[in-house]
Amino acid sequence: MAASTRERALEAAVELLGAEGVRALSHARVDERAGLPAGSTSNWFRTRRALLGGVVDWIAERERAELDPAGAPAISGPDDLVDALCAGIVLQTGPFATRTRARYALFLELxxxxxxxxxxxxxxxEFERWTERVVxxxxxxxxxxATRALMALADGLLLHRLTVDPDLDLRPAVERAVRALAGA
Structure with a gap:
């Protein structure tokens, strides 16, 4: 099934934000990027603020659907936590890197x-609560x-992989932090 005009506009807006930052976001640029007729995005989002709000909601909805802890493997010890944190950071800086950049740009802008x-x-x-339950x-x-420390470490590693070293080996830093927090 083909994506709706609204979906195409939101996907294009996230791509623009993730690639060029908040200043690049305009109705016309979104239409162009999505291959939509001029004015299509403004039919869904009348103002820039409405477009920003739509993008914020879209990112949050996608992350809830894709990062549902109920579908994640069980975490029964520090090694599993290391694996889960590393896998999450790799996803956010690999296949979802554009969305992650867009999310950070929006956090700063808003x-x-x-x-x-x-x-x-x-x-x-929600992710912090889930992490605290696991911890x-x-x-x-x-x-x-401990959760705040792990979240701060993950944020730092995300930013480092997105901006400095996309191939950074995460495991040593994550493993060291988890083991130190676990007292092992």
Missing amino acids: AGDPELGRPLRHQRQ TDIGIPDPAP
Whole structure:
């Protein structure tokens, strides 16, 4: 089934954001990138703010669908957690790199707009809650600060792979952090 005009516009908007940043986002550029007739994107999103909101919602929806913890392998110990974190970072900096760049661009752009950035922050909080449950379940002491440390490490590794070294070997840093937090 062919993607709807709305879907094509949102996919193109994410590509623009991920490749060229927030300043590149305009209705006309989205139409052009999506191969849509002029004015198509503005039929769905009348203002730039509405377009930004649509992109934020679209990214959050995709991430919820694709990163559903219910479908993930069970994590029963530190080694499984290392594997899961590394796999997630590889996905976000590989097949989903454009979307990850777009998400970071939106986080920065919308830092002063709590309403518009809410879906992205909510998605982030859901992932933090899931991570804290996993950290708790595998017996890592002080789960809340341990989770914050792992999330900060993951953010740093994501940014490093997206901006400096796309082939960075993640495992040594993730393994060292998880083992230190687990007290092993």
